[in-house]
Amino acid sequence: MSAEPNKSDLNSQEQESKSSKKIIIIFSFIVVIVAIIGIKFYLDAEKENQQLQQDLAKTYGELDSISIQLDKKIAEIKNLGGDISELQLIRKNLESEKEELKRSNNWAANQIQRYQDKVGGYEELLxxxxxxxxxxxxxxxxxxxxxxxxxxxxxALNDSISRLKDNRERLEDKVAEASKLKAENIGLTAINDRGREREGTEFKPRHLSKLKIQFNLAENNIAQPAGKDIILRVINPAGNALFDISTGSGSFMVEGKEMFYTAKQEILFDNTQQQLSFVYDRGEEYEEGVYNVELYADDYIIGKMKFVIN
Known part of the structure; x- marks a missing residue:
């Protein structure tokens, strides 16, 4: 006949079983809490990382927009003749900052904030x-x-030219045009073999042994006192300039083209409406027809007229 279990032993086993269950429950609870905490930490970290990526993309986009606007400002200022050297340096630095943002994906919030703070500065610069x-x-x-x-x-024009670089050539051309000399009161005189003079624009061949051209230079407050070459061209009915090296004829350049002249003299222009004259002795009889007289200063025409031999 088998012995019956001791009542105290049963109670002890029952208590041990309950204690084990409590430990398992507590451990499971701790595991669940740790898991929840871990998941929360991961989600928070992921959320923070997403926010950083958004902030990074936003900051890069703002810097890129500023870069585009800055390019437009530089182009406008350059077109108006302003100094863009400092802006070009700022533009170069801005591009370097954009590259720094683009290269790294492990930015801290305070680092991104540093670039966000710069956005305001760049906007003020614009x-x-x-x-x-x-x-x-x-x-x-x-x-x-x-x-x-x-x-x-x-x-004053030179000061303006230095400030407005793009307008330099246009302004210089206008100043040069305004400073050109002009011949006024051009008169022709025919001198025959006996020295008798006849003024006018129509002559007989026998009246014209020498041709005298008289004129004065118009007042010009823009032109500066300077040495000038005053050139005479007498053009025959065939369209050719009367030319004789022995009397001082030669050639000069006008707009890149070589032209022959009849006579030349050097003067000092002093803006006193000075009187000038040429006396040209051709040495042979003039053929009948219409002749053109052209006067040049350096390489541009300053006056002209016609006369007729009949």
Missing amino acids: NLQDEKIKKLEAINKELLVENTDLKSDKN
Whole structure:
């Protein structure tokens, strides 16, 4: 007959079983909590990383937009003749910062914030360029008005040219045109073999042993005192310049083309409406027809007229 289990042993086993179950439950609970914490940490980290990526993309986009706007400002200022050297350096630095943002994917929030803070500075810089462009446009407009009315002297024009680089050639051309000499009161005199003089524009061959051309240089407050070559061309009915090396004839360049002249003299232009004259002795009889007289200063025409031999 088998012995019955001791009651105290049963109680002890029951307590041990309950204790084991509690430990398992507690351990499972801890595991669940750790898992929840881990998941939350991962989700928070992932969310933070997504936010950083969004901030990074936003910051890069803002810098890229500023870069495009800055290019436009540089082009406008350059077109108006302003100094763009400093802006080009800023543009180069901006591109370097964009490349730094583009290369790395492990930015901290404070690092991205540093670039976001720069966005505001760049936007302020763009606003300053708008003011600069307005000032340059105002200067441009003022210069055009002054130039149209010929109110500025050569020094003022040179100052304007230095500020407005793109308008340099146009302004210099206008100054050069305004400073060109002009011949006034051109008169022709025929001198025969006996020295008798006849003024007019129609002569007989026998009246014309020598041809005298008289004129004066018009007043010009733009032109500076300087040595000038005054050139005479007497062109026969066939369209050829009367030419004789023994009397001082030669050639000169006009707009890249070589032309022959009849006579030349060097003067000092002093803006006193000085009187000048040529006396040309051809040495042979003039053929009948229409002759053209052209006067040049250096390489541009300053006056002309016609006379007839009949």
